[in-house]
Amino acid sequence: MGTRAGTSALTIGIDVGGTSIRASVVDADGQVLDSAQAPTPQSAGPLDEALDRTVRELVDRHRIGAVGLAVAGFVNRDRSRLRFAPHLPWADVPVASELSDRIGLPVILEHDANAAAWAEHRFGAASGGGNVVTVAIGTGIGAALMIDGALYRGSHGVAPELGHLQVVPDGRACACGKRGCWERYCSGTALVQTAIEMLAANPDESTVLASEVARDPGSLTGRRVAGAAQDGDKLALRTMADFAQWLGVGLAMVGDVFDPDLVVIAGGVASSAGLYLDDAREHYTRLSTGARHRPRARIRRTQLGEAAAMIGAAELARVALD
Structure with a gap:
């Protein structure tokens, strides 16, 4: 099935999300060589079985040295247990060691934002950065902090939980x-x-997005809003402008607390960065304390896209083989 090897070994990175399990075979240069995907079951037993099948599908095609598991949730400081994951059925479970026992390979566990940050540090937008905050924007916000090239986890492994900073009492x-x-x-x-909310405040507004919401409110997604904004829809453009403002508000708080030299915007919403990132930078500059008297962080979008967490988990697994 594959054996322990050195740093040149191929490893598998797995991003376990609330709707899908995505896995990739990654080489020592951070290149994705092969991938597999499966729906995420909503109970623990079937989820374990789906993970096993996904790993074995890739192990059957490649010589694998180790596996990295990236999960959105609270991972304890030594990464031995997943304490809690809001979109998964695991709670206080040693998921890495259990998976390792089942597949016969070393497995490491990591928070998905930390994994993405490590990938950007090694191969992407944060290469050469010193103190870097990664903000992964998708269904919610995940975040990671690197200080002088090392991941900062806090005293109990859950830092920094930036998505739950209160911005509106x-x-x-x-x-x-x-x-x-x-x-x-x-x-x-x-x-x-x-x-x-904007449509409710202006119910007579006539835009393509307004018509879609009127027909089926449940069909609206963040990607659809971004797509409509790209097409020039007025309601969608105002929505993206509001998003940019709140991104700037949060980044100003991040800058005041951590004083990073670089912020990387990752996650699914990063693919639409052209619609909001310039405006967000302006809000960030305006709201930063003493902005005229201090250097401000550079703000970049991810270079690795939605594969970042898989690449990072695979690379962390490779490091663990040493």
Whole structure:
């Protein structure tokens, strides 16, 4: 099935999301050589079985040295257990060692934003950066902090949880139990809610996006809002402008707390960065404390796209083989 090897070994990186399991075979240069994908089951037993099948599909085609598992959730500091994952059925489970026992390969566990940050550090937009914050914007916001090229995990392994910084007191309800979290205004989910709220405030507005929402409100997605904005839809453009403002608000807070030299915008929403990133930079500059008297962080979009977490998990697994 594959054996332990050195740093030149091929490794597998797996991004376990709420809707799909995506896995890639990655070489020592961060290049994706092969991929497999499966739906994410909603109970623990079937999820374990789906992971096993996905890994074995790739192991049957390649000589694999180790596996990296990237998950959106609370990973303890030594990465031995997944404490909690809001979109997965695992809770306080040693998922890495259990998977390793089943497939006969070394497995490491990592938070998906940390994995993406490591990939960008090794092969992408953060190459050469010193103190780097990665903000992964998708369904919510994941974040990672690198200090002098090393991942910072905090005392208990869950730092930095930037998506749940409160930006609006008593604002939109969040699944975390708080209200007004940053990700409720700056995420793919937030794009949908903002578009619906804007339409409710202007019910007679006539745009293509408004017509689609009127026909089927449940069909709206963040990608659709971004696509409509790309096509010049007025409602979608206003929604993206609101998103850019909230991104700038959050980045100014991040800059004041961490003073990074670089911020990398990753995640699914990063693919639409051309619609909002310049405006977000302006809001960030305007809102940063003492902006005229200090250097500001460079803000870049991901170079590795939605494969970043898989590439990073695979590379961390390779490092663990040494």
